[in-house]
Amino acid sequence: MHSYEPYNDITVLIYLTHHLPIDCGTSVWMRKQTALINPVTPKDAKKMKMNFLDLEYRLERERKNREKWIEIDGVGNQFNRMVANPSGAFHSATRHFGSDMGNGRIYQTFRIGIDWNTFKMNNA
Secondary structure, eight states: OOOOOTTTTTEEEEEEEETTTTTGGGEEEEEETTTTSSSSOOOHHEEEEEEHHHHHHHHHHTTOOGGGGEEEEEOOTTOOOOOEEETTEEEEESSSOSSSSSTTTTEEEEEEEOOOOOOOOOOO
16 A cells, blocks of 8 residues: 555546456555554544554555555556546555566556645536
């Protein structure tokens, strides 16, 4: 699991590999023990009565152990499909594919900065 900074941006992925299995898409994860879906904040640590750095270290140490996480959302890999999520959301490839540059999953990533203080929804 990983996330991108700044956490409030939007990350967009476009799948560019033809004929990949659909389960090689992207999953969004929640930590079972803490119910966190975004990187830990000092407020989260205080709520859990833990030291912020200790909690941050624990999440970093356990990010590759899928037994500690629950998949809360997922998108299947399909050529030219666009996926967008908050950059801070814990996410990963649902299943990895290939072993090198010649047979792996190809995708393009974009980050879109949003000024949430001035953002307005158009309620058409």
